[in-house]
Amino acid sequence: MASNFQFGNKSIFFIGCGVHSLPFLTLAISEALLLTSMAYNRYVAICFPLHCSIHISQRVCVMMIIGSWITSSINSCAYTAYALQIPYCRSRAINHFFCDVPAMLTLACMDTWVYEYTVFVSTTLFLAFPFIGIACSYGHVLLTVHHMHSAEGRKEIYST
Numbered sequence: 001m002a003s004n005f006q007f008g009n010k011s012i013f014f015i016g017c018g019v020h021s022l023p024f025l026t027l028a029i030s031e032a033l034l035l036t037s038m039a040y041n042r043y044v045a046i047c048f049p050l051h052c053s054i055h056i057s058q059r060v061c062v063m064m065i066i067g068s069w070i071t072s073s074i075n076s077c078a079y080t081a082y083a084l085q086i087p088y089c090r091s092r093a094i095n096h097f098f099c100d101v102p103a104m105l106t107l108a109c110m111d112t113w114v115y116e117y118t119v120f121v122s123t124t125l126f127l128a129f130p131f132i133g134i135a136c137s138y139g140h141v142l143l144t145v146h147h148m149h150s151a152e153g154r155k156e157i158y159s160t
Helices: 002-007 014-047 049-055 058-085 101-105 113-146 151-159
Strands: none
Touching: 014 049, 014 058, 014 101, 014 113, 058 101, 058 113, 101 113, 113 151
């Protein structure tokens, strides 16, 4: 993609588009899942400080990391593999260098509403629910800090 941009070539090979979208999807989904895990870790550490080592052990942290990477890899592999099997019209083109799944769907020669619906559901699961989890965990953290009587304890939690 960088060499195409440098030399003014506005085309990308079809398999290159799949290779480009696979890590993009994997990194986006795993980031959302890892941020949710980190928010939960912060919630347990601040709201239940004496139980932190019980709820969040090193093994649990490793399993959260591995689980987020495996889940995001499976999801992105499924969507990329399906997107690469859709019949595409050669007469259509994308007018930008970035190759992602929605841009690829504009090139399809068939109705892709089922695929678009499953992408919508997946996006809701992997982006909206982690956002809600992160917002709820930090909301509980802020409530816990607000109800603290010690100014030094509040300062320590804010620095954390």
